[in-house]
Amino acid sequence: MTSKKNDTRHTPAPEPFRGGASAPPAAPSRAEDAGPGGIRGIPPLGEEETARYGRHMVLPEVTLRGQLEIKRARVLIVGAGGLGSPTVLYLAAAGVGRLGIVDDDAVDLTNLQRQILYGTADVGRPKIDAAIARIRDLNPNVTVIPHRTRLTRENALDVLSGYDVVVDGSDNFPTRYLVNDACAVLGKPDVYGSVFRFEGQASVFGLADGPCYRCLYPEPPPPGVVPSCAEAGVLGVLPGIIGSIQAAETIKLIIGRGEILKGRLLLFDALVMKFRELKVPKNPACPVCGPQRTTRELPDYEDFCDAPAGPSATPEITPRELKARLDAGGDTLVIDVREPHENRICRLDALLIPLAEIPSRLDDLDRSRDIVVYCRTGIRSAAAVAFLTQAGFTRVWNLRGGILAWADEIDPTMPKY
Numbered sequence: 418m419t420s421k422k423n424d425t426r427h428t429p430a431p432e433p434f435r436g437g438a439s440a441p442p443a444a445p446s447r448a449e450d451a452g453p454g455g456i457r458g459i460p461p462l463g464e465e466e467t468a469r470y471g472r473h474m475v476l477p478e479v480t481l482r483g484q485l486e487i488k489r490a491r492v493l494i495v496g497a498g499g500l501g502s503p504t505v506l507y508l509a510a511a512g513v514g515r516l517g518i519v520d521d522d523a524v525d526l527t528n529l530q531r532q533i534l535y536g537t538a539d540v541g542r543p544k545i546d547a548a549i550a551r552i553r554d555l556n557p558n559v560t561v562i563p564h565r566t567r568l569t570r571e572n573a574l575d576v577l578s579g580y581d582v583v584v585d586g587s588d589n590f591p592t593r594y595l596v597n598d599a600c601a602v603l604g605k606p607d608v609y610g611s612v613f614r615f616e617g618q619a620s621v622f623g624l625a626d627g628p629c630y631r632c633l634y635p636e637p638p639p640p641g642v643v644p645s646c647a648e649a650g651v652l653g654v655l656p657g658i659i660g661s662i663q664a665a666e667t668i669k670l671i672i673g674r675g676e677i678l679k680g681r682l683l684l685f686d687a688l689v690m691k692f693r694e695l696k697v698p699k700n701p702a703c704p705v706c707g708p709q710r711t712t713r714e715l716p717d718y719e720d721f722c723d724a725p726a727g728p729s730a731t732p733e734i735t736p737r738e739l740k741a742r743l744d745a746g747g748d749t750l751v752i753d754v755r756e757p758h759e760n761r762i763c764r765l766d767a768l769l770i771p772l773a774e775i776p777s778r779l780d781d782l783d784r785s786r787d788i789v790v791y792c793r794t795g796i797r798s799a800a801a802v803a804f805l806t807q808a809g810f811t812r813v814w815n816l817r818g819g820i821l822a823w824a825d826e827i828d829p830t831m832p833k834y
């Protein structure tokens with residue numbers, strides 16, 4: 418049964434999407450289906466389009482065939498904000514035939530620092546209306562499908578099912594997990610991007626044999642623990658860079674060329690101007706894309722969306738306090754609750770127990786010792802501290818800011834990711 422479920426996940430939608438790095442190269446005979454240079458169901462390009470897309474079609478990786486694939490493609494962009502802006506613009510300019518946009522926000526003056534889809538005259542206007550006008554001006558050949566709503570557990574599968582590729586331009590965890598999970602259920606590529614301060618990430622989830630976002634981060638952080646961009650700030654150009662990467666991956670998926678960011682998390686730091694890459698293995702125990710998934714039901718996202726954030730009651734220790742404690746030779750047990758692939762990048766002298774394994778490893782831990790838990794930024798470790806406290810541990814502290822804060826304050830030679 419499980420293998421059947423697994424097969425179902427990757428069964429293409431009724432109107433199959435044939436692009437993607439993992440898809441076999443298109444059979445040459447398909448081009449002949451509709452006559453020379455044509456693709457069945459897609460009329461040949463008109464004169465205006467031929468001129469417009471000339472710089473694409475001279476690329477041997479694209480040609481007329483690729484341009485027709487782009488014209489036939491249906492792409493959904495979730496969120497027309499910082500990431501959605503460049504993605505929408507580049508995909509419309511590229512000639513994607515049908516662009517769906519999910520957004521229920523209005524343009525705010527504070528958006529204009531990074532959301533290049535809009536102008537000052539658009540302030541107060543629904544983003545979708547402003548986006549439609551901008552796209553119509555940019556490329557009238559594109560059909561925009563507006564979804565003036567928030568993506569929810571109830572509507573996500575319906576909305577996503579009409580598209581070949583989904584671009585996640587969301588700025589919050591409930592939507593990010595929802596997009597991931599719905600893409601996993603429907604077997605659709607999820608082109609992921611996120612930005613925070615000067616740092617960005619991009620990857621492509623939801624492909625056959627590739628991991629999903631939950632393989633990387635199994636559970637969402639507790640509500641309120643991660644500051645939003647409104648609180649923490651974001652360099653305006655950063656979503657331009659990450660969103661453009663998402664647009665590039667989307668076009669590669671459509672034309673089935675190149676190496677997709679599958680199983681690879683691209684990390685970008687604008688401050689030091691460096692890209693790094695993290696391998697993301699598919700987690701065989703993943704509750705969403707693993708073989709044991711038994712349901713097409715999506716989890717209840719409101720649970721972690723609407724739960725009161727509240728100030729953290731987690732006992733914390735700063736990197737300097739921990740350093741002093743370790744230097745003094747105290748008997749402190751340090752636990753790293755990150756995943757092994759993260760531990761390989763940088764680590765403290767610690768016991769590695771990924772967050773998901775903490776409940777089954779309680780007997781390995783000495784309750785009489787002081788325990789300090791850390792992860793990358795202090796979010797997962799806060800969850801671990803909460804769990805250990807509930808389980809009766811009384812001397813447990815969370816390393817504030819995680820190993821990134823340690824790298825900043827104690828050990829600048831430590832690689833950051």
Ligand SMILES: [Zn+2]
Nearest residue numbers: 629632703706
């Ligand atoms: Zn997964």
